[in-house]
Amino acid sequence: MNMNDSNSKRNISTTRTIRVGALARVEGEGALHLVMNGDQVEKVHLEIYEPPRFYEAFLRGRDFKEVPDITARICGICPIAYQMGSCHALEKAMGVFDDVTPEIRALRDILYCGEWIESHTLHMFMLHLPDFLGYESAISMAEDQGDTVKQALRIKKLGNTLMDVVAGRSVHPVNVCVGGFYKAPDPKAMADLLPEVEACLELMCNLTLFLAEHITYPDLIRDYEFVCLNPDEGYPMNLGGLISNKGLDVSQEEYGKAIEEIHVKHSTALQSIIKGRGEYLVGPLARLNLRHDGLHPRAQELLPKVCDLIGQQLPWCNNFLSLPARGIEIVHALALSADIIRNYQLPMISRVPITPRAGWGAHGTEAPRGTCWHEYETEADGSIKSAHIVPPTSQNQITIESDLRELARLLVDVTDEEAAMRCEHLIRNYDPCISCSVHFLKFSRDWKGDRSVPAPPVDTAGGAKRDG
Amino acid sequence: MDKQRPRTLVATCGNVMASDDAFGPMVARELRSHALPSVEVIDLDIRPAALLDYLPGKDGLILVDAVHAPGLEPGRVLDIDWFSPDRPGLVNDDTMSTHGLSLAMQLNLARSLDLLPPHVRLIALSIEPTRVGQTASEHLAAAVGKAVDLVTKRATYGSAPAAEQQHA
Numbered sequence: 001m002n003m004n005d006s007n008s009k010r011n012i013s014t015t016r017t018i019r020v021g022a023l024a025r026v027e028g029e030g031a032l033h034l035v036m037n038g039d040q041v042e043k044v045h046l047e048i049y050e051p052p053r054f055y056e057a058f059l060r061g062r063d064f065k066e067v068p069d070i071t072a073r074i075c076g077i078c079p080i081a082y083q084m085g086s087c088h089a090l091e092k093a094m095g096v097f098d099d100v101t102p103e104i105r106a107l108r109d110i111l112y113c114g115e116w117i118e119s120h121t122l123h124m125f126m127l128h129l130p131d132f133l134g135y136e137s138a139i140s141m142a143e144d145q146g147d148t149v150k151q152a153l154r155i156k157k158l159g160n161t162l163m164d165v166v167a168g169r170s171v172h173p174v175n176v177c178v179g180g181f182y183k184a185p186d187p188k189a190m191a192d193l194l195p196e197v198e199a200c201l202e203l204m205c206n207l208t209l210f211l212a213e214h215i216t217y218p219d220l221i222r223d224y225e226f227v228c229l230n231p232d233e234g235y236p237m238n239l240g241g242l243i244s245n246k247g248l249d250v251s252q253e254e255y256g257k258a259i260e261e262i263h264v265k266h267s268t269a270l271q272s273i274i275k276g277r278g279e280y281l282v283g284p285l286a287r288l289n290l291r292h293d294g295l296h297p298r299a300q301e302l303l304p305k306v307c308d309l310i311g312q313q314l315p316w317c318n319n320f321l322s323l324p325a326r327g328i329e330i331v332h333a334l335a336l337s338a339d340i341i342r343n344y345q346l347p348m349i350s351r352v353p354i355t356p357r358a359g360w361g362a363h364g365t366e367a368p369r370g371t372c373w374h375e376y377e378t379e380a381d382g383s384i385k386s387a388h389i390v391p392p393t394s395q396n397q398i399t400i401e402s403d404l405r406e407l408a409r410l411l412v413d414v415t416d417e418e419a420a421m422r423c424e425h426l427i428r429n430y431d432p433c434i435s436c437s438v439h440f441l442k443f444s445r446d447w448k449g450d451r452s453v454p455a456p457p458v459d460t461a462g463g464a465k466r467d468g
Numbered sequence: 469m470d471k472q473r474p475r476t477l478v479a480t481c482g483n484v485m486a487s488d489d490a491f492g493p494m495v496a497r498e499l500r501s502h503a504l505p506s507v508e509v510i511d512l513d514i515r516p517a518a519l520l521d522y523l524p525g526k527d528g529l530i531l532v533d534a535v536h537a538p539g540l541e542p543g544r545v546l547d548i549d550w551f552s553p554d555r556p557g558l559v560n561d562d563t564m565s566t567h568g569l570s571l572a573m574q575l576n577l578a579r580s581l582d583l584l585p586p587h588v589r590l591i592a593l594s595i596e597p598t599r600v601g602q603t604a605s606e607h608l609a610a611a612v613g614k615a616v617d618l619v620t621k622r623a624t625y626g627s628a629p630a631a632e633q634q635h636a
């Protein structure tokens with residue numbers, strides 16, 4: 001974050017705009033604009049101005065087999081999520097969803113575990129933890145917490161390695177196809193991963209307990225509607241309908257009808273609401289609150305210790321607790337990976353055969369930052385007639401704004417520098433991927449009416465960021 | 469010393485869907501067919517945050533990427549020390565970094581953690597501003613060949629020769 005150091009106070013009687021530089025450590029480009037009327041928050045806009053990328057449009061006319069490789073390019077952090085959503089939805093469209101074997105499903109789970117491990121570790125330790133510990137960045141944090149950062153890097157690398165082995169490569173994987181995998185991974189290569197998976201599992205249990213014990217989490221309790229997948233067994237990841245804590249209980253196919261996407265002037269990303277109710281929250285906190293019963297026994301064993309250390313039992317209604325929630329999810333992903341590796345044998349088939357047909361299919365999976373839902377209509381030759389993708393950050397966008405509205409009320413007496421920093425911290429609770437939803441955020445706060453407030457800094461936008 | 473362990477890391481970066489920003493990935497593809505001894509080639513694509521995973525134990529790092537620089541004509545291939553004050557900004561740094569963890573930030577972090585190889589070079593192609601969906605320019609193919617030769621020379625004979633050659 002670049003901004004002027006401006007802590008002196010003065011009296012003003014007119015509207016003013018405070019600008020600070022770009023928000024770092026999120027994916028995508030956006031701005032935050034607060035309008036304050038006295039001590040009241042009049043407007044909160046999370047302005048996503050990154051241009052829309054029209055993936056849904058240029059999927060039209062493409063062969064269905066190309067879709068997982070194209071959608072993987074929507075995001076450099078969560079390509080697996082986009083591949084899994086498109087594969088499942090297109091398998092429904094092609095009428096083969098129920099033919100996918102348990103062995104293929106297990107490979108999909110371990111591949112997704114790799115992405116959760118890599119993405120969560122990157123976010124927790126490189127991007128989010130500096131906020132909690134009072135460092136400007138992971139670089140300054142590493143000077144004091146070098147061992148912790150090195151352990152996190154080891155776990156993060158393992159996540160990438162898992163993806164390399166199962167999907168050919170961790171960046172835009174090449175081995176995933178509609179129906180399964182082009183080639184099943186080599187059993188020896190899988191078995192060779194086990195010692196490192198087990199070692200990282202122990203490391204991550206200790207790191208999660210360390211973070212639960214030594215961090216003071218800001219208090220911002222909210223009445224969220226949590227939404228996540230609801231699998232018959234296990235923790236939300238690839239399968240299941242969708243549920244919420246406020247009565248939503250729909251099939252994957254019905255999800256598109258249960259939510260409504262709306263366009264607002266200040267955002268190039270569509271925003272999502274549950275019809276008839278409004279905003280909702282997807283992501284680690286939703287998954288943990290709604291389906292902690294599905295966690296791997298190693299993560300189940302850890303959870304009460306974490307709850308005791310932070311002094312809060314589930315449900316966690318404070319999204320600053322997304323940090324320990326991610327820690328528990330990494331433990332779950334590592335333990336599940338170890339189980340899958342121990343049971344892995346070369347499957348009889350790596351993918352189910354598909355005959356192209358005209359059809360329709362819809363399916364969402366749990367990306368690291370929340371449910372990512374896909375819907376496709378195909379022509380008789382298997383080409384894409386229509387495509388519709390609802391990324392997690394666009395679903396969370398209104399909830400982020402509501403969180404900011406609540407937080408802004410508590411920040412009227414702090415300097416703009418402090419306010420901006422705390423708002424950025426809050427936004428990073430969501431690990432937002434603005435690139436997915438349509439990179440860096442500007443902050444401005446307008447004041448209406450008489451009040452004593454911190455002096456406005458001049459516009460310091462610029463520096464390292466393209467639009468900062 | 470473990471003779472099997474790659475000593476030099478060649479890390480490429482870029483977006484194959486955005487015109488000449490495909491420079492890095494195309495160099496990686498070409499280098500893989502050369503199978504240089506003691507060299508590990510990784511294509512970070514548009515996910516530069518993975519660079520840190522590959523740094524431990526390396527003696528040298530060669531980054532291959534595209535750059536925008538005022539006054540630098542498109543199509544020019546640069547071969548420059550990463551820490552040179554003359555190094556232009558990368559196309560993929562910051563503006564396309566993954567969650568803000570840019571290549572430059574990762575190298576600073578690596579230095580804090582004693583993971584930074586002693587020699588870091590940048591081999592870069594100067595390109596016009598690009599957008600996703602644009603086709604490659606006439607410069608790209610020739611630049612890839614030139615870069616492959618430079619990487620091969622650097623990886624084989626070391627990253628810090630006595631006579632610094634800034635521009636190829």
